[in-house]
Amino acid sequence: MTDEADRELLRAVLDHVLKNDAFPSVEGFLRKHASDEPKLKELIARDLLKDISGRYYLTLAGLRACDTAEARQQLAWCQALLPALQMAWRKARGSFQYAPDLYAVLGVEYNPEGEYGVPLGFLMASGLISADLSENTGIPDENINLEGLLYIEELDVAGHAEKLPPSMDLAGAALLRVELAGYRPFDRFSADLGSLTVMIGANATGKSSLFDFLRFVSFAAQNPLPPEIDPRNAGKLLFHAGGPDRLSFALNAGRREAPASLRYEVEIHGPVGAPRVVRERLVLDGHAQEQTPPPLLDFRGGRGVVRDLAVRPGQASWTVPPNELALRRAIAPDLPTPSQFQSFVASWRFYPGFDVSPAAPLRRPVHVEENPVLAEDGGNLSAVLHALVLEHREAWEELETHLGATLPGFLSLGVKSRAKGMTIAVLRERGISEELTLAELSDGTLRLLGWLALAVSPSLPPLICIDEPEIGLHPRVLPVLAGAFRLAAARSQILIATHSPHFLAQFALEEIAVMRKEEGRAVFVRPATSQALRREVEEIGGEALARLFLTEELEVLP
Structure with a gap:
């Protein structure tokens, strides 16, 4: 006392x-x-x-x-x-x-x-x-x-630190809505995202471009804009064809059960070679009180103010270079809400597919890491598995259960130490006396192992974008993979793009979105809004989704 x-x-x-x-x-x-x-x-x-x-x-x-x-x-x-x-x-x-x-x-x-x-x-x-x-x-x-x-989500200060209003606390937050204009095929585009969203659509309808845009926002929250604006866009058309050299976007993020969310608005002007951030705002959206709180970030032409209502009254005036977002610098301890939002955006992860080539890092021993997050190319898979087996036995056992259900002859998974703090995963199969390292596994087995390891990891980034995870996998493993991703969506937000009718059939109609082109613009549609389609899926099940996908009926719904 x-x-x-x-x-x-x-x-x-x-x-x-x-x-x-x-x-x-x-x-x-x-x-x-x-x-x-x-x-x-x-x-x-x-x-x-x-x-x-x-x-x-x-x-x-x-x-x-x-x-x-x-x-x-x-x-x-x-x-x-x-x-x-x-x-x-x-x-x-x-x-x-x-x-x-x-x-x-x-x-x-x-x-x-x-x-x-x-x-x-x-x-x-x-x-x-x-x-x-x-x-x-x-x-x-x-x-x-x-x-x-690294292992701490919240310091032991509950009940004593100044509390953020619930609508401004980003623990467990998700990206709720995206609005975008002027980037590649997007013009007056909007999408409402769930905890698990599975996107389908023909080639060149904007699925990968949406992932690229979100990756660009995550990059810009941590780095100055290079001359090409989006570093992954070199040599490609960045701005919407036929429109001016500018892009604008708005993101809503927060907890789904909260009455309000944070809304982040940005406008960037070209041309490529001389980008300028002309407007940037972070505001509390949907606030129920009569008096709307002032913006947390409010910048025009690199000059503006930053504040946080939760800790310190008043505001600070900043000047930032024309090719930088003010959000990138908003990580001061007296700016908890902008700081949390910056960390939220910077932590997004994108998985276009694992490098399983013969010389890929994924197939070689890697250094042990503390609390690793799976690299986008899967290169540190053995480090992730090493952490799971030592520190998260329940997740490890879940992973082995999934592998036993999908890999014929699977006996066990393990990790082996190598010199100088290195480790590599090994797999045992019936009828083979020697352990198989990752270097000896098939491409499909490696891909499946990578996706399942990601899905069972206890500590996941707040948003994970996955492009065509079905590539190289046998159709019979897709139900297990879909179930693993659905469980992961309880701990993170999962956004998937797929071209596989077998994979699509594993998801509920409410989890599916269609990307399509209308007059050169990408459009995001939720087929669950069609009552006729809902009745058909309820009567027939997932097979109806697969059939409608193959016949392109899903993509032409009004």
């Missing part, structure tokens, strides 16, 4: 930190609080305070015990900084030798004190990061290791 005397000591430490942007030295603090030394030792024993290298540090629990507005704000900032630090660690895949290296990856100006340095100190005192400390301030400034943050 923390009494008022304890709180006063903890508050005195916090007051020193906030006034000086430095953690107090034990010697100097005791000169003012000599009679409180026994209590300070007791606070250390209770993990509310730490004595590290001759300085006092509050832990997150110590901040919580302070029970002041300033302490709650610091807790909220630590929570808001979490996704940005996790992203920085994944980008660097190692420690940051010097603090400026970390700030460069975060995309913010180096400042060893204040809003970034102090929260790093609290996280270090709580055992979540490790670092060498500045002699002058005690703030982490060298050999900063953030690995301890």
Whole structure:
């Protein structure tokens, strides 16, 4: 139990930190609080305070015990900084030798004190990061290791940090709606997406272009726009044919059960070679209160304001280069909502198909990774399987069950260690005495293993786009694969494009969308809106969907 005397000591430490942007030295603090030394030792024993290298540090629990507005704000900032630090660690895949290296990856100006340095100190005192400390301030400034943050979704500050309004909390959020004009075949395009959306349509109707657009948005949330605007579009027509050299889009994201969502609006002008972001806004959409909150981002021509209603009142004026989104820089700890949205968009993953060629990285031993996410080419599949077998036995057993149901002669799956922290997956089959490494498996088996490993992974990106997963697979495995993706959609949002009637037949009508062209424009249609079609599918089942797909009847529904 923390009494008022304890709180006063903890508050005195916090007051020193906030006034000086430095953690107090034990010697100097005791000169003012000599009679409180026994209590300070007791606070250390209770993990509310730490004595590290001759300085006092509050832990997150110590901040919580302070029970002041300033302490709650610091807790909220630590929570808001979490996704940005996790992203920085994944980008660097190692420690940051010097603090400026970390700030460069975060995309913010180096400042060893204040809003970034102090929260790093609290996280270090709580055992979540490790670092060498500045002699002058005690703030982490060298050999900063953030690995301890990777497995954390939310810091233990519930009930004490300033709470975001539920509609602004992006934990478990999904991309709800896309509106797009001026990009390739899209003009006045809109699509409402579910937790699982399976897209069909003829070639050149916009399925892959929709994936490319979402990948472009994720890229732009992390990087300046190159001269070609979309780095994957070199040599292709970027802007909608016959239209001006500009594109605009709006994304709605949030939790499906929430009454409001975040709406992100952007307009980019060409020409290719000289892109300019002319407008950018992040607003709360569908807010039920009489007074609509002001935009969280509001920029025109690179100049604008950024704010967050949840932690700090007021706003900051920014100027960003013409070829950058302000969202890219909105990862400060006092901007939890824009920061969460930036992390949400930057975390999207895209899988156009795995590289299973004879020399592919997927077939070779790879370095063990902490909490790996499957690479887009599948190159770190063995690392993903290594993490599953060691840390997620339930997911591993689910994977083996799927493989047993789809691979004739399957006995077991395993991983083998190799020299210097390397690992490779191995498979055992009936009638073969030797284990088969990934290098020896068929292309189809490797593809199936990759898709199933992705589907059973406990930690998934918030949005996963998968292009034609049926390629190279026998029709009999498609029901199992569809079921695995449906289960994964409970933990992530899955968007799939397919040309397979057998695969399509495994999904409910409500999960299907049709992409088609109308007067040169891509259009997104939900066939479930047809009452006649619903009756036919209810009577016949998935076979009706397959037949209607083959006869193109699905694609011409009004």
